[in-house]
Amino acid sequence: MQSSNPAFRNDKAFTQGGYATFDDTDRRRGQAPTRGGSQQTQDMTPEQLQEMYSQPSAGGPQTGRMTYDDVVVRTGVLFGILVASATATWVLTPPGLGLGLLLPLMLVGAGLGMWASLSKKVRPGVMVAYSLLMGAVLGALSQAFESVWDGIVPAAIMGTLGAFAAMLVAYKTRLIRATEKFTKRLLIAGMGYFVFVLVNLGISLFTGASVWTSPFGWLFGLIGVSLASLFLILDFDYIEQGVKNGLPQEYAWRAAFGLVTTVVWLYIEMLRLLAILRGGE
Template identity: 50%
Template structure:
């Protein structure tokens, strides 16, 4: 099954059986004895991607993102014209860089770190705007994002939800539909000043966005697992980390929107 995550979708390395899937011939008795006697391999010995590599690089990207977001909180104030410029500027730069990284045939850690910084400006700015209107909402959204990540990881780890071809197709169709709806709603809101999220069913629409974004984490976990199984070079840990960060930012924004809608009814 090929990846449908935009980050992994053009990469055969993350497909089952891709890149350097290990030799599947039946080992002989001598082969088994040799493997038994050999010391445990480490990523520095094999130069292959491990889960530790993915975790370290994911933490690196999130570290840059958090520093940028905290800087926005510390240096800018609500109502400051620079806040809107930083927020939307970060969003646009982050979008452009994400497309460049996703469609590039080379792994570009520097661009990924730059993306994390730009996305941090956007996340920090939008969080400050929401926090001004709904005090305490940011910590709620952060905890909600961590909860969604933990829940999806548990569902995947214990095989409750698997990234089967049917699951992937269904999720991609739903995701595409949600994207089209979002674009239409944006155009309508710019023209009329009214948004579907302000309607009585706004919370339900926002809840669908949270669920969709969370389930995309299942695809991320699956493609990371396949990449490790296929024996990818260590550098691909950057690609895996980037994909996780993209999805987690999406989850956070969707949860932030849902909480704002629910609190708007208080």
């Protein structure tokens, strides 16, 4: 099963199967796992064997494999940079000034996001730069929305956190399962929505009209929030598969980055939906 999150799509280790089934040398050669060390155990005394087997099993940190703690820590780092950048932009930028830099920052941030997602090499530095730039984007965007709709930013933050928590509970309780059919349908819907947003952006640039200001704007906003929320299910699933398959520890950065990109998307959609609902104020 292939993830629809670009941060995971290039990594087969995030799929059902096994990354750590046998060592790297055997994996490259296509051979069965070797049994090196059997002669060594034969030369050990019974006391030494008993002591060896009494030791606790090696965990992720001891084997160099990714763990949930690794993902949590790196997610915290990227989110910390994102929030710090957004806060600094809001506080230090005069109202309206950040909007002029919004489009260039978004384009650069999108480029960094694609680089980090599509690169076969894990690039923590690029992911940090993405979080820094997108934090500035969210800070300027939030400042602009708050100046028009008082209290909309705290509501959007609470809505984003609520959606995240709801999707996590739905995933952990298996209320929503990331089946192959679910993944394919969500991927098609996500691609369709992305094309729709681009077309609407092009029309609005030339005509000034936008579906977001139409009587059905709230419906499109709700679709955006729903899609972004459901993509979290795929993120959770592929993080779980990566841990189960014994992905190298450095890939925790990529797992964290996938979560951050989805949450950024969810927050923007939540902000836009609330603005549509409060448009008449």
